[in-house]
Structures are given as C-alpha cells and as structure tokens.
Amino acid sequence: MTVIGGGIAGLCAAIAARRGGAAVRLLEAAPRPLRGGNARHGRNFRLTHETPQAYVPDRYTADELRAELRSVTGDGTDQVLTELLIERARSIADWLIEHGVHLQPPGTGVMPYSRRTAFPLGGGKAMINALYATANRTGVAISYDSEARSLQRAEDEGWTINVRSAGADAAIRTRSVVACAGGPGADPAWLHENLGSAAEGWMVRGTPYSDGRLLDLLIAAGGRAIGDPTMCHVVPVDARGPQFDGGIVTRITSIPLGLVVDRSGAPIDVAGAGAQPTHYAKWGPRIAACPGQLAYLILDTVGLARAAPSALAPVTAPNLGELAAALQIDPTALLQSIEDFNAAPVNATRAIAVPPFAAYPMRPGLTFVHYGIKVDATMRVVQADGRRHDDLFAAGMIMAANVLRRGYLAGLGITLSAVFGQIAGEEAARHVRG
Ligand SMILES: Cc1cc2nc3c(=O)[nH]c(=O)nc-3n(C[C@H](O)[C@H](O)[C@H](O)COP(=O)(O)OP(=O)(O)OC[C@H]3O[C@@H](n4cnc5c(N)ncnc54)[C@H](O)[C@@H]3O)c2cc1C
Structure with a gap:
C-alpha cells in the first residue's frame, strides 16, 4: 500500500499499517530536510486524561473536549468522526511515546502550563524526526522529493499513481492508497481562485508542499468535497517574514x-x-x-x-x-x-x-482552510454519490473539515491528524491483508 504525504498523518498511517502487517511505501513531496509538513512547526497537541500524567498535569476529560469542540465548531460536524477523535485523544500520547516521541515534563522549559495539551520535547521537529526513525526502523519504504501528481483506478485492482521524483516521472501500482497530503491553501493560485485577489497579500505559515493538488485529484476522481474553501484559520504574521514556512516565530x-x-x-x-x-x-x-x-x-x-x-526586530523610531x-x-x-x-x-x-516607539508590519498568515474530502469512520473517501472505494483512504488536514467545519482548538491539528492517520493505516492494512 502507498501513503501519500509524510506529515504527522502520513507517518502515523504508515507506522500503524506496518504494525498491521502491510508492506508500506511513503511518498513525501518535500526533500528530506523539509520533510514532515506542518507538525514541524507544532508546539503541542491536545489530549484527554482523567488523572495527572508524567507529561500533563491535572485532568481534562472527554466531556470537556466534547463541549469545547462543540462551542467552536457548532453544528454540522460529523458526530461519528468527532466521537472517534475524542475517544482516541485519550491514548494518543501513549501511542506517540511508544513510537519514539519524547514529551516534555509539565512545568519545565519555557512552555506554558496546560492541562489540555502535551508538548513534544524538542518541539514538533523532534517529534517528526522520531516518527521518521520509527517508520524507517519498522520497514516503511520512504521516498523523499516524490510528489504524487495523478491518481487513477487500475484496470484490475488497486491504483496507479504518477510520481514526480527528482524531476523524473514514474508510474507506480499499489493495492491501496492513503491520502495524507495536508489541507489545501499553500498555493497562491489556489488561494487566488478561492479568495480572489485579496489573497495575494497573504502569507502561508506552513509548508509550501501541501498545495491541495491531491485534494483536487480526489475530488476529480469523484470524491465528495466538504467544508468551505473560503473559510480559513488566519493569524497576524510579520509582513517581513518568508512567504512560506515562517512557522510560529513570525506570528505577532x-x-x-x-x-x-x-x-x-x-x-x-x-x-x-x-x-x-x-x-x-x-x-x-x-x-x-x-x-x-x-x-x-x-x-x-x-x-x-x-x-x-520576536523573530524579526521591530521598526523603531525616537x-x-x-x-x-x-x-x-x-x-x-x-x-x-x-x-x-x-x-x-x-x-x-x-x-x-x-518613546522610543516601535512597529511591526503585519499580514494575514494562513494556518489552514476549513475544506477537504469527506470520509467515513474507516477513513475511506466517500464519493459524491455516497459510494466508496474499499482501497482509498484519507487522513489528516485533508479531511479535517469533517470535524472542524469552523473554529479551532489549540493543539487539535496534530491530534486530529495523528489519530485519523492511525485509523487509516489500520484500516488500509486490514484491507490489503484481505
Ligand atoms: C505554523 C503552524 C503551527 C502549528 N502549530 C500547531 C500546534 O502547535 N499544535 C497543533 O496541534 N497543530 C499545529 N498546527 C497544525 C498542524 O501542524 C497540522 O494540523 C498537522 O501537522 C497536519 O498534518 P498533516 O499530515 O495532515 O498535513 P501536513 O502537515 O500538511 O503534511 C502533508 C505532507 O504531505 C506532503 N505532500 C503534499 N502533497 C503531496 C503529494 N502530492 N505527494 C506527496 N507528498 C505530498 C507534504 O510535503 C507534507 O509533508 C500548526 C500549523 C502551522 C502551519
């Protein structure tokens, strides 16, 4: 089977599928130094716990998470997927620890007190590196600089993926596909198409590789789009920062x-x-x-x-x-x-x-878009006509709009992507094992 996208969702899917006994190939569009998508920039992830743990103080219950999610997303979210997310938010920290991630003890370092979230030791980049090491060790075949550019149903069984790798195109056959290519938006043309010319002044806080192309391919192949491409999570960032990948340090x-x-x-x-x-x-x-x-x-x-x-010193004047x-x-x-x-x-x-006085020039910085592909509780992509392919799955921000129609809770992006990645990997492995 093939996992497309080497962010946190793709890594969790690949590791879970290996554990489930499948042979797994992981395609990551970014070169190795930029692997890992947006979790590289992440600081914390949300989890529930009834008692204090080594990595999170106090308690934060499933009921609290459910109520907070409801207060930000309102109606219209997929209740089955929401409950799956809440249920797995209890075990996500242990799963990550089991697969090599180290978490920071609460109250240490510069991270704020939080009973709702845990902090990976060394930040998101260290978490991503640990998961890549686990994926390698457990036998996931990883290809960097490898972008899936088209997806076609194979005549007999499975899928054909056209992959551009280091400038050369190749077709690969696979029995099943897990699409974990992130949400759309990291593409000026996509933003322009959906938000108009106003989006020209926007910056993208995360990886330029999550450009929404795979989401377009899934929709073109009959997948049902959900959410609203004009609804975005957008925060003030330093206008002098990079167009892409400024991460959290350029946030004002x-x-x-x-x-x-x-x-x-x-x-x-x-x-x-x-x-x-x-x-x-x-x-x-x-x-x-x-x-x-x-x-x-x-x-x-x-x-x-x-x-x-701040990452960039402010403009100052007397x-x-x-x-x-x-x-x-x-x-x-x-x-x-x-x-x-x-x-x-x-x-x-x-x-x-x-005096003296100071100023930060600011632009809108896109974190994610409330738009993606519809999936069922097994992470299978749902078609516009309600049917689904047995062997086509999606996980992570590419399907986050099933749960996050609007609004956001700090730390939910990583949890959601890791949890649904795991489920997609488990289900895809079950499928290829027959
Ligand atoms: C600046 C910033 C800070 C954040 N901080 C936090 C935080 O503290 N806590 C939190 O919970 N969430 C945070 N988030 C959100 C969180 O990072 C994301 O929700 C999560 O990482 C999404 O994971 P993903 O694997 O679904 O997608 P992505 O991280 O977007 O990864 C997708 C991967 O797929 C690859 N890819 C894309 N297209 C293709 C293709 N066609 N072929 C092959 N590969 C492809 C990309 O290279 C990328 O590696 C933050 C986001 C940003 C931008």
Missing part, C-alpha cells in the same frame, strides 16, 4: 499591548475588542480586510518591553513622526489615531506615550 502576539493601524494610519480597533493575547485568529481576518492586506502594530517602549521576543515616515504612512493620521486611542478611557492603563 503582542497586539493587546498596542494599537493596530492600517496603511493609511487609521485605527482598526480603538476599543481593544478581541484583544486578548490568544485571539490571534480574530485578528487575521481583520488584517485581511485592510487595504493591501497590510497593517501595523504600534507600541511604545513600555509595550515593547512587555512584548514576547518619535511617532519618524516612525510614520519609516513605515511610509501619513504622520498626521497616525498621530491622530494614537491621540484618540490614548484619550479613550478603556485604554487608560495602556496609553502609547513613552
């Missing part, structure tokens, strides 16, 4: 400490509504709605001292006039915005008044 988290203005110097949120430190996802769409999809966070020296360290000049925005408008902000009673404790 200090918005509650200052004022956001657009490129004309007009304020975006004087009253500070939605300015809690964790409300990044509310700010992404606001910045996306700004002219040129560009905005600036203005801080004074007090705010800057309280801000989390006064607001020079700051406006450095940002190429109208100084009169900026000064007026700051004056109004400081005069508002709600901002009494956070006036922007003490």
Whole structure:
C-alpha cells in the first residue's frame, strides 16, 4: 500500500499499517530536510486524561473536549468522526511515546502550563524526526522529493499513481492508497481562485508542499468535497517574514499591548475588542480586510518591553513622526489615531506615550482552510454519490473539515491528524491483508 504525504498523518498511517502487517511505501513531496509538513512547526497537541500524567498535569476529560469542540465548531460536524477523535485523544500520547516521541515534563522549559495539551520535547521537529526513525526502523519504504501528481483506478485492482521524483516521472501500482497530503491553501493560485485577489497579500505559515493538488485529484476522481474553501484559520504574521514556512516565530502576539493601524494610519480597533493575547485568529481576518492586506502594530517602549521576543526586530523610531515616515504612512493620521486611542478611557492603563516607539508590519498568515474530502469512520473517501472505494483512504488536514467545519482548538491539528492517520493505516492494512 502507498501513503501519500509524510506529515504527522502520513507517518502515523504508515507506522500503524506496518504494525498491521502491510508492506508500506511513503511518498513525501518535500526533500528530506523539509520533510514532515506542518507538525514541524507544532508546539503541542491536545489530549484527554482523567488523572495527572508524567507529561500533563491535572485532568481534562472527554466531556470537556466534547463541549469545547462543540462551542467552536457548532453544528454540522460529523458526530461519528468527532466521537472517534475524542475517544482516541485519550491514548494518543501513549501511542506517540511508544513510537519514539519524547514529551516534555509539565512545568519545565519555557512552555506554558496546560492541562489540555502535551508538548513534544524538542518541539514538533523532534517529534517528526522520531516518527521518521520509527517508520524507517519498522520497514516503511520512504521516498523523499516524490510528489504524487495523478491518481487513477487500475484496470484490475488497486491504483496507479504518477510520481514526480527528482524531476523524473514514474508510474507506480499499489493495492491501496492513503491520502495524507495536508489541507489545501499553500498555493497562491489556489488561494487566488478561492479568495480572489485579496489573497495575494497573504502569507502561508506552513509548508509550501501541501498545495491541495491531491485534494483536487480526489475530488476529480469523484470524491465528495466538504467544508468551505473560503473559510480559513488566519493569524497576524510579520509582513517581513518568508512567504512560506515562517512557522510560529513570525506570528505577532503582542497586539493587546498596542494599537493596530492600517496603511493609511487609521485605527482598526480603538476599543481593544478581541484583544486578548490568544485571539490571534480574530485578528487575521481583520488584517485581511485592510487595504493591501497590510497593517501595523504600534507600541511604545513600555509595550515593547512587555512584548514576547520576536523573530524579526521591530521598526523603531525616537518619535511617532519618524516612525510614520519609516513605515511610509501619513504622520498626521497616525498621530491622530494614537491621540484618540490614548484619550479613550478603556485604554487608560495602556496609553502609547513613552518613546522610543516601535512597529511591526503585519499580514494575514494562513494556518489552514476549513475544506477537504469527506470520509467515513474507516477513513475511506466517500464519493459524491455516497459510494466508496474499499482501497482509498484519507487522513489528516485533508479531511479535517469533517470535524472542524469552523473554529479551532489549540493543539487539535496534530491530534486530529495523528489519530485519523492511525485509523487509516489500520484500516488500509486490514484491507490489503484481505
Ligand atoms: C505554523 C503552524 C503551527 C502549528 N502549530 C500547531 C500546534 O502547535 N499544535 C497543533 O496541534 N497543530 C499545529 N498546527 C497544525 C498542524 O501542524 C497540522 O494540523 C498537522 O501537522 C497536519 O498534518 P498533516 O499530515 O495532515 O498535513 P501536513 O502537515 O500538511 O503534511 C502533508 C505532507 O504531505 C506532503 N505532500 C503534499 N502533497 C503531496 C503529494 N502530492 N505527494 C506527496 N507528498 C505530498 C507534504 O510535503 C507534507 O509533508 C500548526 C500549523 C502551522 C502551519
């Protein structure tokens, strides 16, 4: 069998399928140094536990997870898949540990207290490396720099995949396919097609290799699309960061400490509504709605001292006039915005008044899109007419919209991808073993 995509979903599928007795090939589009998709950038994953564990304090129950999921996604999600996710969120940490991942003891290092999530020791990259080592050791045949470019039903049994590997095309035959190529969106053309020209100012926080091409192939082959391609999880990122793969270090988290203005110097949120430190996802769409999809966070020296360290140093100036000049925005408008902000009673404790001043230019940074392929409880791809192929599975962000129609909970992306990856691998192995 063949797993397409070497992110966390593909790795979990490949390892689970090997454990289930299948011969497994894993195709990863990225070259080896960039393998692992977006989990490379991940910090934590969500799990349930009735008692404190070595890697997570306190307790966090299945009922709590169910209620929180419901509060962010609302109705319309697949209840069977949601319950599967909740059930497996109990054992996901042990499964990852069993397969080589080390978790950080709670309360150590710089990671915040969390009873809802566990932190891989060394971050997402270390987790991915551990899973690749396990996949190698257990006999998964891994091909890097190998992109699946087409998928056709073979005449007798199974599938033919056309793979572009290091510039050369080859066709491979396989008895079953597990599609784990991530959600769509890491492709400017795809974003433009679905979001219009406004998406030109967006940045993609994750890997450029999860470009949605495989999702398009599944839909073209009759798979049922679910979700809404215009609904995205998008957060403010440093506009000077890379177009792709900026990860978490380019995210701008200090918005509650200052004022956001657009490129004309007009304020975006004087009253500070939605300015809690964790409300990044509310700010992404606001910045996306700004002219040129560009905005600036203005801080004074007090705010800057309280801000989390950033990957790129802010633009600084001794006064607001020079700051406006450095940002190429109208100084009169900026000064007026700051004056109004400081005069508002709600901002009494956070006036922007003490020089020197600083600014972060910000753009919308895409994390994922609420759009993907419909699957059943065995992760088999559901066709538009309701039927399904016995031997075609999908797992991870490519099918996350079954559960996440809208909204998000921190740490759910990795859990969802790992859990559904495991199930897809188990089911595909059962299928090829007959
Ligand atoms: C910056 C950032 C930070 C995040 N932080 C967290 C976090 O702290 N906690 C959390 O739970 N979630 C986090 N997430 C979300 C989480 O990383 C994802 O939900 C999860 O990693 C998705 O895994 P996946 O395997 O489904 O897809 P991906 O990670 O997108 O992996 C897909 C893989 O498939 C490969 N591929 C794509 N197309 C093809 C093809 N045609 N042929 C062959 N290979 C292909 C790609 O190279 C890639 O390796 C974060 C995401 C981002 C972008």
